[in-house]
Amino acid sequence: MLEIQRIRNxxxxxxxxxxxxxxxxxxxxxxxxxxxxEWRAKKGELELVASQMNQISKKIGVLFGQGKQDEANAAxxxxxxxxxxxxxxxxEVDELDQKLVALMYQLPNVPNSLVKAGKSELDNExxxxxxxxxxxxxxxxxxxxxxxxxxLIDFELGVKITGAGFxxxxxxxxxxxxxxxxFFLEEADKRGYEEHIPPLLVNEASGYGTGxxxxxxxxxxxxxxxxLYLIPTAEVPLTNIYRNVMLPDENFSIKLTGFTPCxxxxxxxxxxxxxxxxxxxxxxxxEIVRIEHPSNSExxxxxxxxxxxxLLEKLGLQYRVLRLCGGDTGFAAAMxxxxxxxxxxxxxxxxxxxxSRFDTFQSTRLKLRFKNANKKAQLCHTLNGSALALPRIVxxxxxxxxxxxxxxxxxxxxxxTGFEKID
RNA sequence: GGAGAAGUGGCAGAGUGGUCGAAUGCACUGGUCUUGAAAACCAGCGUACCGCAAGGUACCGGGGGUUCGAAUCCCUCCUUCUCCGCCA
Numbered sequence: 001m002l003e004i005q006r007i008r009n010x011x012x013x014x015x016x017x018x019x020x021x022x023x024x025x026x027x028x029x030x031x032x033x034x035x036x037x038e039w040r041a042k043k044g045e046l047e048l049v050a051s052q053m054n055q056i057s058k059k060i061g062v063l064f065g066q067g068k069q070d071e072a073n074a075a076x077x078x079x080x081x082x083x084x085x086x087x088x089x090x091x092e093v094d095e096l097d098q099k100l101v102a103l104m105y106q107l108p109n110v111p112n113s114l115v116k117a118g119k120s121e122l123d124n125e126x127x128x129x130x131x132x133x134x135x136x137x138x139x140x141x142x143x144x145x146x147x148x149x150x151x152l153i154d155f156e157l158g159v160k161i162t163g164a165g166f167x168x169x170x171x172x173x174x175x176x177x178x179x180x181x182x183f184f185l186e187e188a189d190k191r192g193y194e195e196h197i198p199p200l201l202v203n204e205a206s207g208y209g210t211g212x213x214x215x216x217x218x219x220x221x222x223x224x225x226x227x228l229y230l231i232p233t234a235e236v237p238l239t240n241i242y243r244n245v246m247l248p249d250e251n252f253s254i255k256l257t258g259f260t261p262c263x264x265x266x267x268x269x270x271x272x273x274x275x276x277x278x279x280x281x282x283x284x285x286x287e288i289v290r291i292e293h294p295s296n297s298e299x300x301x302x303x304x305x306x307x308x309x310x311l312l313e314k315l316g317l318q319y320r321v322l323r324l325c326g327g328d329t330g331f332a333a334a335m336x337x338x339x340x341x342x343x344x345x346x347x348x349x350x351x352x353x354x355x356s357r358f359d360t361f362q363s364t365r366l367k368l369r370f371k372n373a374n375k376k377a378q379l380c381h382t383l384n385g386s387a388l389a390l391p392r393i394v395x396x397x398x399x400x401x402x403x404x405x406x407x408x409x410x411x412x413x414x415x416x417t418g419f420e421k422i423d
Numbered sequence: 424g425g426a427g428a429a430g431u432g433g434c435a436g437a438g439u440g441g442u443c444g445a446a447u448g449c450a451c452u453g454g455u456c457u458u459g460a461a462a463a464c465c466a467g468c469g470u471a472c473c474g475c476a477a478g479g480u481a482c483c484g485g486g487g488g489u490u491c492g493a494a495u496c497c498c499u500c501c502u503u504c505u506c507c508g509c510c511a
Contacts, residue, residue, distance in 0.1 A: 043473060047480045054480090057492040061441030072491085079491045246470085248433095377470080 001104050001364045003379070007032055017110035020117040020326030025107060032103050039096040046089040053082050105214060109361040111326045112335035118325025124338070125325070130309065131318030133342055134400050140345040143395040144276030146402060147173060150422050155276070165266070165281030172422050176397075176409070177284060179416030180390055181259050184286035184311065188387060191307055193257035193288055198237030200260060201228040206240040209366045211332040221263050230263035234287035235384045239362060242291055246377060247370035253300070254291035257387070259284065277391035278350065285389040290382070291368065294359070297381040301335070301357045304385045308339055308353045311388055314412040317396050318342045320349065334359045339388075341396040350392040355385030398422075 007014060011029055018025040056079055063072035116125060147153040152173025158166040169177050185195055207213035207229055212220060221230040231237055238256045262285050288307070292300045305321070312319045324336045333356035340349035360379040363369065369377045401408045406423025414420055 040473065043480085047473070050481085051479060053491075057490095058442060060491050064441075076491045083491080 001361060002107050002110070003360060003364050004032075004036060004100075004104070007104075007107075008036070014107075014110055018108065018326075020111045020115055021108060021329065022117075022119055022327050023108060028103055028106055032100060032107075035096055035100050035103070039093065039100060042089060042093045042096060046086065046093050049082055049086045049089060053079060053086060056082070108331045109329075109334045109358065111329055112357070114323065115329060115335050116323075116325050117327075119327040120325075121328050123325035124322040124328055126320050127323050127337070128309075128321040129319070130313065131316075131342075133318060134344050136344070136402075138404055140399060140402055142276065142345040143343075143398040146398045146407065147276070150406065152176070152398075152422065153277070163281070165279070167277070167280065172417075172419065175417055175419070176394060176413075176422075177390060179413050179418075180388075180393060181284060181286060182416045183314075183413055184388055185257065185259055187307070187311055187314075188257035188286065188288055191255070191303075193255040196238060196241070196256055196258040198231075198234060198241070198258055198260065200231055200237075200263075201226075202231055202236050202240065203228060206236055206243065209240045209243045210236050210362055211365065212236060219265055221265060231260060232264050233262050233386075234258045234260040234285065235289060238287060238289040239291075239366065239382060239384065242368045242380075243366045245366075245368055247380065250293055250370055250372050250378075252291070252293065252370060253296060256289040256291075257286060258289075259286045261285075262389075277395040280391055283389060283391045285386055287384060288387045289384045291363075292381045292383065293370070294378075294381050297357055297359065297383065300381075300383050301337075301355065304355045304383060304387070305337055308355060308385060308387055312339065312341065312352075314410065315393065315397060316410045317393075317400060319352075330354075330356065332356075332358055332361050334361065341392065341400075343392075343396055343399050345399040345402075346395075350396060352392045352396070353386040353388050355383070357381065357383045 002014065007029060011033065015025045015029055056075055060072050060075050063069075063075065116123065118124065141149070144155070147155075150173075151171060152169070154168045154170055155164075157168040158164075161168070189195060201223060204213060204227065207217070207220070212229070212232065217229070220232050222228075223230070237260075238258050241256070242254070261282055263282055264280075266279060266281060288304060290300045290304070309319075309321070319339055319341045322338045322340065324338060329336045336354055336356040338351050339353035339355070340351050342348075343350050359381050362382045363379040366382075368380045368382070370380055372378045397410070398407050401410065406421050409417055409420050409422065411420075
């Protein structure tokens with residue numbers, strides 16, 4: 001959510017910035033400002049009436065104390081009109097307030113100045129590429145054939161137990177998962193991220209805090225009986241650790257990491273893009289989250305990008321880094337870099353990580369602030385990224401490191417897998 | 424799941440209908456004193472919103488209600504503690 005203060009002060013910049021998303025903010029901004037003005041006027045009236053009520057009430061208290069019953073009762077009569085006014089004004093103010101919030105929820109984050117205008121993924125900029133496409137002396141197999149051949153993942157079994165998109169990892173397939181999780185956590189630890197094991201179900205307030213709610217509830221699994229949501233990413237519980245938090249001073253740089261399964265309903269997706277590990281309802285991911293002073297936001301983003309790059313390099317995967325265009329950048333993000341690894345057998349790029357800065361968009365909702373040098377409360381910046389999501393990494397590892405005999409495991413994983421080859 | 428108790432400022436802890444946004448202590452900040460420190464003493468010390476300001480409004484777990492007036496009474500939800508039951 002954008003701060004109302006900012007909408008008041010930077011109206012033109014916001015409208016201009018959101019054009020990069022092909023989002024016409026002008027009508028919403030205009031309505032926000034007009035409701036905001038009306039709200040302030042009504043609020044002023046309400047407070048005036050409340051103030052008069054308070055004065056009379058105090059007077060009545062004093063009069064009763066002095067035993068002046070008659071005068072007190074006379075004063076009581078005065079309040080009748082005020083009371084009616086007060087409750088009318090109060091409901092007007094509440095209604096305006098709700099309208100305002102509902103409108104503000106519709107405004108996406110303003111893209112960073114580096115972000116190019118664009119409509120879809122076709123307009124994303126490739127800012128870096130690493131590695132080269134592996135050469136095979138044979139026709140490489142797609143990962144779903146490799147997992148089948150070596151009995152690593154059983155998709156059919158998952159269908160039996162739960163449904164499509166819930167695979168069962170077996171034997172070396174399961175061990176590879178565990179190894180990758182350990183590897184990612186250890187690498188995050190080396191870079192100063194504190195490991196957390198958060199809840200996998202969150203309440204409604206947390207959903208609002210990070211922006212999954214309102215509007216995106218259809219993408220989350222919902223436990224009706226207890227009014228809880230299964231997390232779509234560890235970002236939700238990790239970031240919400242800092243909901244309603246005031247950091248005592250401006251010397252902070254909070255780095256969190258956590259491994260969790262992630263649950264996504266992915267309603268409406270279908271086709272060959274969802275084959276095998278490409279898209280699942282339940283998958284594993286190690287997430288990194290940062291809470292930063294606004295002045296360190298850019299630096300933090302670069303550190304996160306470096307981190308993800310080093311992970312991919314240690315796994316020996318060819319990758320490219322994209323800076324998403326306005327239209328492809330998520331609603332809450334000011335800037336997002338996507339990491340894609342090349343799948344040799346599928347002959348396409350697979351998204352394996354998304355690193356974003358949110359500036360104050362999340363912290364406004366979260367009420368996550370710090371005391372600045374002037375002892376004033378100021379909003380923190382939040383950032384997060386996947387480091388990394390497992391399924392497509394597994395797909396790329398299996399496909400790109402395959403030989404005619406089996407699959408070579410990258411050396412950085414050996415100490416976690418306990419084996420060097422799948423064959 | 425059942426029965427009972429409780430939720431007040433950074434912490435501890437008063438306050439059970441009327442100058443209570445809230446005593447007191449601790450912590451913290453500034454000052455006096457001291458060569459320095461401690462102690463002692465003095466002063467300050469919650470958050471948000473509106474306002475140029477003066478000031479005003481709201482907040483005593485969340486929400487709702489009664490009343491001229493609610494931290495205080497009522498309803499409801501949440502959380503914590505104790506006992507019982509169940510359980511990896």
